[in-house]
Amino acid sequence: MIVILKLHIEMEKLKEESIFSQHFRTFYLQYAGELIFFARQFVDIYTAEDIVHDIFLKIWDKKLTIVVEENIRNYLLSMVQNACYDHLKHIQVKDTLMNSFTRQLKIDELKYYESSMDQWQNKEKVEAIYASIEKLPSKSRDIFKKAYIEGQKHAVIAEELDISVRTVETHIYKALKFLRNNLIIFLLILLL
Numbered sequence: 001m002i003v004i005l006k007l008h009i010e011m012e013k014l015k016e017e018s019i020f021s022q023h024f025r026t027f028y029l030q031y032a033g034e035l036i037f038f039a040r041q042f043v044d045i046y047t048a049e050d051i052v053h054d055i056f057l058k059i060w061d062k063k064l065t066i067v068v069e070e071n072i073r074n075y076l077l078s079m080v081q082n083a084c085y086d087h088l089k090h091i092q093v094k095d096t097l098m099n100s101f102t103r104q105l106k107i108d109e110l111k112y113y114e115s116s117m118d119q120w121q122n123k124e125k126v127e128a129i130y131a132s133i134e135k136l137p138s139k140s141r142d143i144f145k146k147a148y149i150e151g152q153k154h155a156v157i158a159e160e161l162d163i164s165v166r167t168v169e170t171h172i173y174k175a176l177k178f179l180r181n182n183l184i185i186f187l188l189i190l191l192l
Contacts, residue, residue, distance in 0.1 A: 028056055031073065035080050042084040044155050046164035051083045091154075094169065101176070102148065105129075125183075132182040136175050143168055144175040 032052055039048035055076070108125065136144060143161070146152045147168075154172075158165045 024060060031076055032056065034073075035076055038077055039080050039084055042081075043087060044158065044165055046158060047087060047166065048084075050164065050166060051080060051087065055079050055083060098147075098172075105148075128183060129179070132179050133175075135182065136178060140171045140175045140178075143171040147172055 035052045035055070036045075036048045039051050042048075043051065133141060133144060143157055146157045146160075147154065152160075154165050154168045158168045161168075
């Protein structure tokens with residue numbers, strides 16, 4: 001009797017999941033396009049798609065606790081708006097850090113010309129930076145050069161390479177991490 005009851009409960013769960021899948025598919029097709037269009041007002045197309053898909057994934061993950069409201073469209077638009085806001089704030093913080101890093105590189109370059117006695121040592125640092133950049137994987141190196149040497153924006157790079165802005169940011173983050181680790185070792189050797 002217990003085995004039969006357990007099997008019956010599992011069958012009911014499968015039916016519920018199948019019904020939920022069908023309703024979710026309809027729900028997704030009904031709202032996804034409009035939400036992506038709305039998000040495009042604030043972010044690029046790739047990020048807009050990522051944001052909307054993330055929202056639907058959150059809804060899918062919490063399928064047992066969803067309560068459908070009459071005003072679901074406004075609720076979804078609010079979720080997209082908040083996600084766009086969070087994304088833009090994240091980029092703003094990241095840009096601040098990147099600008100700080102860029103300023104520091106420029107300060108280091110100015111210091112290069114400051115003293116003839118330190119000129120040789122500073123020349124080695126700059127060469128080490130460029131040598132470290134050349135050690136990056138080719139895709140990360142190309143993206144890093146476009147961002148920092150050519151001064152291109154992340155969105156422009158993403159569009160040019162037909163990848164998402166998040167992918168560009170990931171490559172830049174990994175490149176900066178790699179360069180930082182490489183240059184710390186170089187500076188330690190130079191100080192010894």
